[in-house]
Structure formats: C-alpha cells, structure tokens
Amino acid sequence: MNYRHAFHAGNFADVLKHALLARVLTYMIAKPAPLRFVDTHAGLGVYDLASDEATRTGEWRDGIARVAAAPRPPELAEVLAPYLAAVGPAGADGLWRCYPGSPAVAQWVLRPEDRLTLCELHPDDAAALKREIGGDKRVRVMASDGYAALNAVLPPPERRGLVLIDPPFEKTDEFDRLLAALLRAHAKWPTGSYMVWYPLKNRAAVGRFAAGLAGSGMKRVLQVHLLVGDPDAGPLAGSGLAFVNPPYTLKAEAEALLPWLAAVMGRPGQPTEWTVRWLAGE
Ligand SMILES: C[S@@+](CC[C@H](N)C(=O)[O-])C[C@H]1O[C@@H](n2cnc3c(N)ncnc32)[C@H](O)[C@@H]1O
Secondary structure, three states: OOOOHHHOOOOHHHHHHHHHHHHHHHHHOOOOOOOEEEEOOOOOOEEOOOOHHHHHHOHHHHOHHHHHHOOOOHHHHHHHHHHHHHHOOOOOOOOOOOEEOHHHHHHHHOOOOOEEEEEOOOHHHHHHHHHHHOOOOOEEEEOOOHHHHHHHHOOOOOOOEEEEEOOOOOOOOHHHHHHHHHHHHHHHOOOOEEEEEEEOOOHHHHHHHHHHHHOOOOOOEEEEEEEOOOOOOOOOOEEEEEEEOOOOOHHHHHHHHHHHHHHHHOOOOOOOEEEEEEEEOO
16 A cells, blocks of 8 residues: 555545535535544545655645636636635635645534544544544544445444545556445445546546446446546546435536636646536436
C-alpha cells in the first residue's frame, strides 16, 4: 500500500467527489430519519495543505484554491454551499490549515442522530483518522479492509444511508474488485445509496466498468465524468463517479455544476470534457 492521499488532497478530483458527496448527504438529511454513512476507503480524514506531501505536488492549487477563488454563478450557490462550508475559508496567507477528506465532509454535513462507519486499511492512516475524528460519538473507525467490512456492516440498522467506495487504484484488478464489492453490497442492501470513485485513465477499463454497471441489474445508476485536461498527457486529468440510487435532483445539479468546474479547473491549452448520464434507469 504505497498510495498516500495527502499528495492529492484538494485536487480537481477531490473537489468533484467532495462537492457531490456533500450535496447527496445534504439531500438525504432533509428527511428526519437517521442515516448511516459508510466510507470503505476513508483516508486520513483531514489533510494539512501545508504538509510536505501537499506542498510537493501542489495539486490543491488547481483544485480547491481555484474553485474557492472563482466568481460563482448564483445558480450554483446552493449546490456548492455544503462543500464550501465543510472546507471553510482559507487563511490570510491563502492556505488552508486543513482540507477535509470524505469523512470530515460527511462529519460536517451529518446530524447528531446520524452515524459514520469509516474503514481505512493503512495502519498509520487509520490511527490518524481515529485521532482526527474518532472522538466524535457518531463515528466508528475500522482499521480493516473496506471491501470485506461491507459484508459486516450492511445493511445498517438505520436502513437508510450512503456508502462511498473510493479505492486507491494501485492494483490492476481494482475495477473488478470494486464492481464485485458494489454488487455484493447492493445484493445485501438494495435500497441503500452508493457512490464510487474511479480514475479516467484507461479508456477500455472504464468502458468495461460502465458496461458492468449498466448490465448489473441495478435499477438507477448515474455516471458523472470530468476531464480537466488531456487524459493522455501525463498526470491524471479525469475522474469518474458512479451513483446507485442517487437523489432525484442530482443529475440536474451535476449538469449545472460540471461545466463550471471544467472551466474553473481546466488545464491551460488542454481540452476539457464532462458527461452526466444514466447508465441504468430514469
Ligand atoms: C483515495 S484514498 C481515500 C480518500 C478519501 N475517501 C477522501 O475522499 O478523502 C484511498 C485510501 O484507501 C486506503 N486503502 C487502500 N486499500 C484499502 C482497503 N482494502 N480497505 C480500506 N482502505 C484501503 C488507502 O490507504 C487510502 O488512504
């Protein structure tokens, strides 16, 4: 396990993932019944953007820093509000002392009656996650394999909630493992909502994954893709999200948000591209 998310915290892919995560959870808490958030690959929880790792890549400068500084069209204010509130304002030096990972975004949005189950396999990261947010009574941190944990924690007692699957894609068979885990989880808990992240790097693998989702029998699957540059020109330029049983409002909100994110985070001189479409249902 070499992947360290600290190098990438707050980059274009985190912005898209965390903005839509905050939005989905905000929609879900409009109903009074408590819910469960399960994060299978939780990471550190909170990232120091002045750390050695974040400073070395500076990826956040073309992600959260651009989004926070850009003038926002009024029609996106509501869509972006929970994410930007979770991030908070930059300091006077233009730096954030901390950038929230998915556990901290969820922790910010959710209510006292909701619960968070966070899995992180890397022992150092699991310890950091526990230190950062494990003191919150709503939070349970599991230092274990997130795919395996899904079997144990689903369906949650609340019978409503969101599962985020956000693996590091270090292994060549990660798409296969991800799809298999998602289908197992969905079979155990078909009414749950799911959100999965993947890189847009290998077109054939992404196409096979999309075909697997479309032909899986799951009834409502929304695909969201954002390319901020040329996918063949070096560093990761695109990320995808697939949502199973998303809120009914998500497609229209993503269609409003994606062109703006593409314009704000696009790499100079490179093409940008975005897609929002149903792979199954609707
Ligand atoms: C992309 S990062 C997670 C980022 C986080 N979800 C966020 O948005 O802030 C992936 C994390 O998964 C962890 N990891 C790798 N394999 C794992 C596994 N099998 N189960 C749980 N965590 C794993 C890595 O150590 C890494 O911290």
